[in-house]
Amino acid sequence: MSVKAEITSCVEQPRIACAIGGIYTALAIDRVLPILHAGPGCQGQAGATLAGANGGQNADTYLESVIPSTNFSESDVVFGAAERLSHVVEESLKYYDADMFIVSDGCVSQIVGDDIEEVVRTFEGREKPVLHASLPGFKGNNLFGHSEILKAIVEQYLTKSDHVNEKQVNVWGIVPFYDTFWVATLEKLEALLTELGFEPNIIYGHGKGLKAVDKIPSAGFNLLISPWVDLDIVKLLEEKFDTPYFHYPNIPIGPTQTADFVRKLVKYANLDEVGAERIIKREEDRYYYYLNHSIKFIFTCRVTPREFYINSSASQALALTKYLINDLGMTPRKIFISEGVPEELQEEVRSYFNDVQHERPEDLEVIFTNDGGLCDTYVKSEDTTFRKTAVFGTTWDELTAKNLKLPFVPVSAPAGDLMVGVKTYFAWEGAINLAADLYNDAANKGLGTVS
Numbered sequence: 094m095s096v097k098a099e100i101t102s103c104v105e106q107p108r109i110a111c112a113i114g115g116i117y118t119a120l121a122i123d124r125v126l127p128i129l130h131a132g133p134g135c136q137g138q139a140g141a142t143l144a145g146a147n148g149g150q151n152a153d154t155y156l157e158s159v160i161p162s163t164n165f166s167e168s169d170v171v172f173g174a175a176e177r178l179s180h181v182v183e184e185s186l187k188y189y190d191a192d193m194f195i196v197s198d199g200c201v202s203q204i205v206g207d208d209i210e211e212v213v214r215t216f217e218g219r220e221k222p223v224l225h226a227s228l229p230g231f232k233g234n235n236l237f238g239h240s241e242i243l244k245a246i247v248e249q250y251l252t253k254s255d256h257v258n259e260k261q262v263n264v265w266g267i268v269p270f271y272d273t274f275w276v277a278t279l280e281k282l283e284a285l286l287t288e289l290g291f292e293p294n295i296i297y298g299h300g301k302g303l304k305a306v307d308k309i310p311s312a313g314f315n316l317l318i319s320p321w322v323d324l325d326i327v328k329l330l331e332e333k334f335d336t337p338y339f340h341y342p343n344i345p346i347g348p349t350q351t352a353d354f355v356r357k358l359v360k361y362a363n364l365d366e367v368g369a370e371r372i373i374k375r376e377e378d379r380y381y382y383y384l385n386h387s388i389k390f391i392f393t394c395r396v397t398p399r400e401f402y403i404n405s406s407a408s409q410a411l412a413l414t415k416y417l418i419n420d421l422g423m424t425p426r427k428i429f430i431s432e433g434v435p436e437e438l439q440e441e442v443r444s445y446f447n448d449v450q451h452e453r454p455e456d457l458e459v460i461f462t463n464d465g466g467l468c469d470t471y472v473k474s475e476d477t478t479f480r481k482t483a484v485f486g487t488t489w490d491e492l493t494a495k496n497l498k499l500p501f502v503p504v505s506a507p508a509g510d511l512m513v514g515v516k517t518y519f520a521w522e523g524a525i526n527l528a529a530d531l532y533n534d535a536a537n538k539g540l541g542t543v544s
Contacts, residue, residue, distance in 0.1 A: 094265070097390075100527055105465065106465035108431045109431075109433060110140075110141070111230030112230050113131060113234050114234070115226065116139065117235070118238070118268070119164075122193075123154055123189065123300065124191050125198050125303070126185070128161045128196045129367070130174070130196060130209055131163070131201070133165075133203055136160060141440070144270045147508040148273045148274070148508050150270055163178050165201050165202055170205055174207060175209075178196070179215065179488065186219060192303045194267060195220070195224045197228045200229045200230050203229040209225045209496075210225050224250060225245060226238075226241045226245040227241065228523065235271060238325070239271070246306060251307075251309055253310055258313060260290065260291055261308065261313055262291045262315070264315075264316050264318065265316065265323040265326055266319030267279060268407075269297045272406070272504070273504065273505060274518060276515070277296070278300055281523070285354075285355075287374075288361060290368070301350075312336055314335070318344055320342045320408055320441075321407060321438045324340070334355070341413040342409060342442075343412040344518075344519055345412065346412045346519070348380050348521060348524070349420050351520045360452050376521040377520065380522070387529070387532070390532065391532050396440070398499075398500050399481075401425060402427055402498070403425070404484070404490050405504050406430070407434055410459075412444055413485055418450060427460060428457065429467060429468040431465040446478070465489055466489070468490060469490060483535070484500070484501045485501075485504045487503060488503060488508055488509040500532075504529050
């Protein structure tokens with residue numbers, strides 16, 4: 094069976110955080126400050142998978158250590174803490190230099206019954222907007238939290254624009270601090286869209302903030318660049334502002350995907366297709382120059398990895414599978430998606446994997462699981478003496494790959510023991526980075542000597 098959903102009794106090696114991890118989406122928007130109505134350890138638990146545990150990242154405008162919180166205590170469980178939350182919000186408005194505040198609650202305050210919406214309503218009409226987003230962990234993971242933060246902004250803050258800029262495109266589907274490479278990927282994507290003739294509007298990252306958020310309703314269309322994350326957001330924007338959306342199911346990696354992405358996007362927007370082909374030709378020539386520049390290093394290894402496992406988010410798994418098969422000619426073993434894709438969307442997400450140059454793409458084993466450690470069980474059970482298989486995953490998978498001397502590339506949260514900097518695997522140049530990381534690790538693991 095090509096698609097499976099695995100439910101295990103013992104979940105280990107989590108690749109996702111609880112819903113309160115959604116505050117990192119707020120922190121990715123310049124000068125937007127979350128206010129927590131939760132226990133003192135909640136933010137730290139989210140950060141155990143995201144941010145610092147995922148590529149050495151931290152919030153920029155406001156470090157996690159200065160996020161205001163009610164620090165829900167035992168007495169609050171009995172008596173509630175709505176009044177103290179009101180005081181914390183009032184003091185935050187007074188002392189924090191922010192453009193927007195988003196009050197978020199966690200599990201205990203939600204169970205006790207504190208109504209953050211009622212508290213926030215008392216701050217209507219203030220100079221700075223105060224929104225609310227409920228993020229209890231029993232309702233979902235950090236992707237649920239991410240969605241709730243964006244819904245709060247769309248439903249409580251944005252208003253319909255009287256002007257539509259047909260060239261403006263809002264970008265969705267890349268989750269900040271959860272996508273290990275989000276900063277550099279968005280910068281490179283912005284540059285590519287601009288060269289193609291668009292006016293990209295991205296709300297995350299340096300220099301964005303509310304000036305980018307305010308422009309959301311005036312876009313000609315929304316670009317969704319993921320299999321399922323933010324699909325609810327672009328549908329909400331279509332419903333509220335009549336903004337259509339273009340859906341490309343993954344961040345493109347390498348020449349095959351990126352050319353396909355560019356051609357489909359330019360055709361959808363009725364832009365200059367001749368100019369787009371010039372860009373594709375220029376970037377493909379550069380990609381193959383650098384790959385050929387290293388061809389001796391790659392092929393004089395005695396054992397070059399030809400097969401692969403993936404254990405990552407749906408977006409990374411799809412992008413990597415397409416690149417590794419279509420452009421590097423590798424063969425998939427098993428593909429694990431351990432980010433909690435809703436059951437009703439799993440078949441649709443699985444169908445995107447058919448777009449590969451494989452004899453029987455429908456036979457690719459795509460396994461949706463709640464257990465991040467399941468992949469390691471399969472990898473350890475294989476005889477890798479002669480057949481060296483590459484592993485693409487998270488820090489959790491690195492130890493298994495190291496013990497078996499298998500090439501390993503960190504591609505998804507948590508990617509803990511590294512500073513990601515400006516690295517990205519997006520598009521043509523990103524694919525060169527990916528190939529270099531793969532073959533460098535293969536050589537370093539002693540899979541062969543390079544002459």
